[in-house]
Amino acid sequence: MNIVVCVKYVPDAQSDRTFNEDNTTDRDNVDGLLSELDEYAVEAALKIVEAGEGEVTVVTVGPDQAADAVKKALQMGADKAVHVSDDAIHGSDAVATSLVLAEAIKKIGSPDLVLTGLASTDGTMSVVPAMLAERLGLPQVTQVSTLEVEGGTVKGRRDGDVASESLEAQLPALVSVTDQINEPRYPSFKGIMAAKKKPVETWSLADLGVDAGQVGLDAAWTKVESFAARPPREQGEIVTDEGDGGTKLAEFLVAQKFV
Amino acid sequence: MAEVLVLVDHTAGQVKKTTAELLTIARTLGTPSAVFVGSDVEAARPRLAQFGAEKVYVIDNADVDNYLVAPLAEALQAVVQQASPAAVLLPSTPHNKEAAARLAIKTESGLITDAVAVEAGDAGATATQSVFAGSYTVKSTVTKGAPIITVKPNVVPPSASQAGATVVPVDVQVSDAAKGAKITAREEKQKSGRPELTEAAIVVSGGRGTGGDFSPVETFADTLGAAVGASRAAVDAGWYPHSSQVGQTGKQVSPQLYVAAGISGAIQHRAGMQTSKTIVAINKDEEAPIFELVDFGVVGDLFTVLPQATDAVKQARS
Numbered sequence A: 001m002n003i004v005v006c007v008k009y010v011p012d013a014q015s016d017r018t019f020n021e022d023n024t025t026d027r028d029n030v031d032g033l034l035s036e037l038d039e040y041a042v043e044a045a046l047k048i049v050e051a052g053e054g055e056v057t058v059v060t061v062g063p064d065q066a067a068d069a070v071k072k073a074l075q076m077g078a079d080k081a082v083h084v085s086d087d088a089i090h091g092s093d094a095v096a097t098s099l100v101l102a103e104a105i106k107k108i109g110s111p112d113l114v115l116t117g118l119a120s121t122d123g124t125m126s127v128v129p130a131m132l133a134e135r136l137g138l139p140q141v142t143q144v145s146t147l148e149v150e151g152g153t154v155k156g157r158r159d160g161d162v163a164s165e166s167l168e169a170q171l172p173a174l175v176s177v178t179d180q181i182n183e184p185r186y187p188s189f190k191g192i193m194a195a196k197k198k199p200v201e202t203w204s205l206a207d208l209g210v211d212a213g214q215v216g217l218d219a220a221w222t223k224v225e226s227f228a229a230r231p232p233r234e235q236g237e238i239v240t241d242e243g244d245g246g247t248k249l250a251e252f253l254v255a256q257k258f259v
Numbered sequence B: 001m002a003e004v005l006v007l008v009d010h011t012a013g014q015v016k017k018t019t020a021e022l023l024t025i026a027r028t029l030g031t032p033s034a035v036f037v038g039s040d041v042e043a044a045r046p047r048l049a050q051f052g053a054e055k056v057y058v059i060d061n062a063d064v065d066n067y068l069v070a071p072l073a074e075a076l077q078a079v080v081q082q083a084s085p086a087a088v089l090l091p092s093t094p095h096n097k098e099a100a101a102r103l104a105i106k107t108e109s110g111l112i113t114d115a116v117a118v119e120a121g122d123a124g125a126t127a128t129q130s131v132f133a134g135s136y137t138v139k140s141t142v143t144k145g146a147p148i149i150t151v152k153p154n155v156v157p158p159s160a161s162q163a164g165a166t167v168v169p170v171d172v173q174v175s176d177a178a179k180g181a182k183i184t185a186r187e188e189k190q191k192s193g194r195p196e197l198t199e200a201a202i203v204v205s206g207g208r209g210t211g212g213d214f215s216p217v218e219t220f221a222d223t224l225g226a227a228v229g230a231s232r233a234a235v236d237a238g239w240y241p242h243s244s245q246v247g248q249t250g251k252q253v254s255p256q257l258y259v260a261a262g263i264s265g266a267i268q269h270r271a272g273m274q275t276s277k278t279i280v281a282i283n284k285d286e287e288a289p290i291f292e293l294v295d296f297g298v299v300g301d302l303f304t305v306l307p308q309a310t311d312a313v314k315q316a317r318s
């Protein structure tokens, strides 16, 4: 069983995220990390391989620093990594990101399973997995909170607003997992040491045969026209409960016409 | 004027409020046409007409329901080819976002998700998004194809405008390739009798501070006619269903009033509620980050504050 896991390098949500002058996300002046939601996908892949056999390859499309994100996945136990990095990719939208990822996955080989997270923690669109499935012609078993792989079939449960759905597809398939699926492991000391020796290949667009004109800011099908920091919320009134906190809360709600 | 397609959100022909909102937006961009997937279009038609749908494209094909996402994308592609719309609007649900993603690739069109406003602009439809956990507002346009935009609930007040809602059946042959992911069982969620979280005007949420007892949260919510939400800590503890989780990996809510009880205000929680119009918090810890966001906060124990507030609200009403 060969599994490819797509992992994204993102600005840390705990630090001040902002934009560059060209309206792209600032990825240089902020700490970056492996998108937390992709750890669930890495964990799911490791579990499947540990229960049988196979190999886990992680792939990321991102700037030089994205190598750090990949390292975390290797420390968790993934076998090898591919880092697609090329200046021309700067400012790519989800459509172009999915194109580069699809070509990288094809070059890695024909995996039995492509795994992704639910959403990145920066763009948070939750669309790259479906775009990848469309491009690779794979069935999509997406946003699942359970996952079983057995005898060439993948099964999972998708919890929607109105219903829970049981999904099933033949391998090869594309699967995205939610944060309900497992508890991602912390890298062990052994894992951290072992990761240092694991292969990381760095590919350019030329290595993938992708024309630079198909990606990047100028080729994006969506354009961020402007950005503005949300005005800080004016600090509201804060009262300490001295036996009348509930009454004061109700008074506020009445004054604001919620009652 | 060019058509603007609106994917109808409905259960057995009962049209949801988000559809009325999207038709209202569509009227500012062009001539609204509804896209109805299912077999109950007659039940839905009066409401679609009331909110201005000139046409209703109907896709009545069981394959669209029995397989995940890919057939819906093919169906939408067929309508887009027929209508050459100026834009395609869909309610921002996980299912619709994925269908929109595939449609974007199929029709070579740009995609914007989770819009909180859509306006007509010089460069076509301009969408506003709230990003980075609500700390930035960005405006974007689409440079290729017909803009495909998924829109959050509650972003405009629905306004009525009677139209014909002429039914246009669309024959869709779902390809074998799109039948790769089969839905083998469907279990309906239990109804709480409360408003739906993402559509509610008021949301009252409980966190780890409830210690597992949501009754003061529920009672307060019911006096306000509110939906009940929960933090991930409360959900992970099994105190409330995952479908009630508010935040980055739960529901994104934007109600008129959001009440957080026993919730600290972690960035991932804020990502799901920061755009609420008015925010209220009850927390024992005066240092809790949630207080940075509030319009009104009570430093106190939710088990005394909420019941007292419930009584006071009832009294104010009578």
Ligand SMILES: Cc1cc2nc3c(=O)[nH]c(=O)nc-3n(C[C@H](O)[C@H](O)[C@H](O)COP(=O)(O)OP(=O)(O)OC[C@H]3O[C@@H](n4cnc5c(N)ncnc54)[C@H](O)[C@@H]3O)c2cc1C
Residues within 6 Å of the ligand: A006, A007, A008, A009, A023, A024, A025, A026, A035, A037, A038, A041, A059, A060, A061, A062, A090, A091, A092, A093, A094, A097, A101, A115, A116, A117, A118, A119, A120, A121, A122, A123, A124, A125, A126, A127, A128, A129, A224, B129, B131, B138
């Ligand atoms: C307002 C706004 C501004 C933006 N500005 C920029 C910008 O300036 N520069 C820029 O590059 N992007 C920018 N983006 C993000 C960009 O448009 C896409 O959103 C992004 O390329 C992919 O979509 P996503 O991050 O939403 O991924 P999602 O669809 O949420 O990701 C789902 C999953 O796909 C996989 N995945 C996604 N991206 C990658 C990747 N790169 N490598 C490996 N796996 C991946 C992961 O498994 C992830 O969990 C912006 C987005 C928004 C909303």
Ligand SMILES: Cc1cc2nc3c(=O)[nH]c(=O)nc-3n(C[C@H](O)[C@H](O)[C@H](O)COP(=O)(O)OP(=O)(O)OC[C@H]3O[C@@H](n4cnc5c(N)ncnc54)[C@H](O)[C@@H]3O)c2cc1C
Residues within 6 Å of the ligand: A036, A037, A179, B206, B207, B208, B209, B210, B230, B231, B232, B233, B234, B245, B246, B247, B248, B249, B250, B251, B261, B262, B263, B264, B265, B266, B267, B268, B269, B272, B282, B283, B284, B285, B288, B300, B301, B302, B303
């Ligand atoms: C990838 C990822 C995704 C995540 N997604 C989400 C998400 O979607 N939604 C989400 O909510 N979280 C999410 N989280 C988790 C988030 O980081 C926090 O752990 C979580 O929000 C904490 O929940 P809480 O505020 O209920 O608990 P805590 O942080 O433990 O806060 C409990 C609060 O209750 C107060 N309290 C205790 N007793 C009382 C009392 N009797 N009366 C009043 N106040 C009391 C305490 O002072 C404290 O402030 C995510 C985390 C990760 C890593």
